[in-house]
Amino acid sequence: MAAHPPKTKILISENKRLQNLKEAFEKKYGEAPLFYAQAPGRVNLIGEHIDYCGYAVLPMAIEQSILAAVTVNDSKKIHLANTDPKYKDFTVSSEDIEIDKDNPQWYYYFLCGVKGIQEHLGKVPLSGMKCVVDGTIPASSGLSSSSALVCCAALLTMEANHKSLNKVALAEISAKCERYIGTEGGGMDQSISFLAEEGTAKLIEFHPLRASDVRLPEGALFVISNCCVEMNKAASSHFNIRVVECRIATKMLAKARGLEWGRLLKLSQVQTELEASLEEMLRLVAEVLHPEPYSREEVCKALGITTEQLCTDLLSPNTQHVTQFKLYQRARHVYGEAARVLRFKSVCDEAPSAPNGVQRLGDLMKQSHASCRDLYECSCPELDQLVETCLQSGAVGSRLTGAGWGGCAVSMVPTDKVESFLKSVRELYYTPDPRRAELENHSLFVTKPGGGAAIFLED
Ligand SMILES: Nc1ncnc2c1ncn2[C@@H]1O[C@H](COP(=O)(O)OP(=O)(O)OP(=O)(O)O)[C@@H](O)[C@H]1O
Numbered sequence: 001m002a003a004h005p006p007k008t009k010i011l012i013s014e015n016k017r018l019q020n021l022k023e024a025f026e027k028k029y030g031e032a033p034l035f036y037a038q039a040p041g042r043v044n045l046i047g048e049h050i051d052y053c054g055y056a057v058l059p060m061a062i063e064q065s066i067l068a069a070v071t072v073n074d075s076k077k078i079h080l081a082n083t084d085p086k087y088k089d090f091t092v093s094s095e096d097i098e099i100d101k102d103n104p105q106w107y108y109y110f111l112c113g114v115k116g117i118q119e120h121l122g123k124v125p126l127s128g129m130k131c132v133v134d135g136t137i138p139a140s141s142g143l144s145s146s147s148a149l150v151c152c153a154a155l156l157t158m159e160a161n162h163k164s165l166n167k168v169a170l171a172e173i174s175a176k177c178e179r180y181i182g183t184e185g186g187g188m189d190q191s192i193s194f195l196a197e198e199g200t201a202k203l204i205e206f207h208p209l210r211a212s213d214v215r216l217p218e219g220a221l222f223v224i225s226n227c228c229v230e231m232n233k234a235a236s237s238h239f240n241i242r243v244v245e246c247r248i249a250t251k252m253l254a255k256a257r258g259l260e261w262g263r264l265l266k267l268s269q270v271q272t273e274l275e276a277s278l279e280e281m282l283r284l285v286a287e288v289l290h291p292e293p294y295s296r297e298e299v300c301k302a303l304g305i306t307t308e309q310l311c312t313d314l315l316s317p318n319t320q321h322v323t324q325f326k327l328y329q330r331a332r333h334v335y336g337e338a339a340r341v342l343r344f345k346s347v348c349d350e351a352p353s354a355p356n357g358v359q360r361l362g363d364l365m366k367q368s369h370a371s372c373r374d375l376y377e378c379s380c381p382e383l384d385q386l387v388e389t390c391l392q393s394g395a396v397g398s399r400l401t402g403a404g405w406g407g408c409a410v411s412m413v414p415t416d417k418v419e420s421f422l423k424s425v426r427e428l429y430y431t432p433d434p435r436r437a438e439l440e441n442h443s444l445f446v447t448k449p450g451g452g453a454a455i456f457l458e459d
């Protein structure tokens with residue numbers, strides 16, 4: 001049976017961040033926290049924009065996290081505050097939780113987690129809670145701050161209501177409920193936030209959800225660098241447009257091969273039904289789809305559906321305006337990237353010091369970035385410039401991580417070159433631009449695989 005998130009007794013006075021949060025909580029509410037919940041962000045090493053197509057991804061948790069202090073009462077009110085003054089206080093009745101997709105404020109992410117647990121428990125009345133949230137994950141930067149907030153809220157709601165669930169169940173509930181904010185993401189971020197273990201990256205597979213250890217090669221470290229362009233997934237339609245393009249490509253490929261296309265939603269399902277390899281799927285994309293963008297009319301004609309059916313069955317509420325769909329490019333990215341994840345995992349499975357291991361992994365990361373940039377078009381000029389700078393500065397591989405359109409790159413750097421790499425990226429990317437220079441402290445750092453979500457009690 002899958003394990004439950006750990007519940008650990010901790011000496012608050014020996015942990016600066018917990019101590020500060022405890023003080024903030026006492027100042028805000030005039031009482032001491034009952035318990036704390038923490039959920040980490042993640043960096044995805046390879047496998048971008050393929051989780052919602054059903055394919056495995058390869059992330060690791062990072063040290064940065066969302067941490068919340070909590071007390072419980074019988075008021076049925078949920079009071080939320082944040083240590084960062086840009087996130088305003090919010091109070092809501094636990095009997096009346098509504099999430100406004102058109103206005104993705106920070107507290108709606110929190111409430112996604114609460115609502116997910118409430119629905120899982122069968123709409124039972126929830127305890128009242130007072131919470132202060134403290135985050136160290138740069139927001140809208142590809143390191144999964146939103147999912148860490150959702151996972152933290154789900155975990156603390158369970159604890160506040162004296163219930164417990166295993167990590168897999170919590171990850172699945174959190175992945176489902178984050179979609180209340182409007183983004184139709186896969187389950188990578190919530191899965192790694194719960195299933196991470198210190199010292200190892202994870203291969204996350206879906207249907208059913210499972211995680212296996214991936215031993216990273218000796219002799220190299222992973223460095224995160226932020227291009228300092230923010231992109232909020234829920235406040236724009238970029239992300240859902242890609243989800244929709246993949247859904248339409250699924251239908252087109254399935255119909256062309258005589259499958260029951262009406263019930264298929266994910267590109268991986270077409271592969272399963274055809275019992276084909278990923279290489280064969282890439283050939284199928286080239287045979288069936290054309291590189292020119294598809295118009296709505298062409299999609300409707302090929303599938304034999306009306307525009308109304310396209311709008312209600314295939315498009316999401318925030319993609320109703322889209323008129324062109326790049327099906328060939330998106331499907332090629334997905335099948336190609338899915339194959340790269342498997343190759344990355346098998347190189348890691350060889351002896352840690354296998355010949356050229358680091359170089360082969362670096363090449364896969366470079367190919368992944370090129371595919372995200374050229375086929376999936378989820379990069380941006382600053383992120384491309386940063387990836388180039390990282391490669392010039394000694395990285396063996398570098399790629400965007402997370403949703404993209406801004407945010408972070410992850411680079412693989414030989415351990416003995418890390419110092420010179422950091423110096424060079426600082427000089428070439430951050431120092432020349434005053435705004436970037438100001439953000440550099442939290443924007444360029446070495447990272448190691450961290451642990452998953454946990455509850456802390458004061459010892
Ligand atoms: N410390 C925090 N406190 C409160 N809310 C936060 C905090 N950090 C992030 N958020 C919420 O999460 C939102 C960012 O979510 P978004 O999906 O845009 O980015 P992300 O999850 O960091 O990126 P990605 O999914 O690409 O990894 C912020 O706008 C804010 O509402």
Ligand SMILES: CC(=O)N[C@@H]1[C@@H](O)[C@@H](O)[C@@H](CO)O[C@@H]1O
Nearest residue numbers: 048049183185186187188402403
């Ligand atoms: C919460 C959410 O939507 N997360 C998605 C994640 O599921 C994945 O698709 C990633 C790109 O690889 O983009 C985001 O982080």
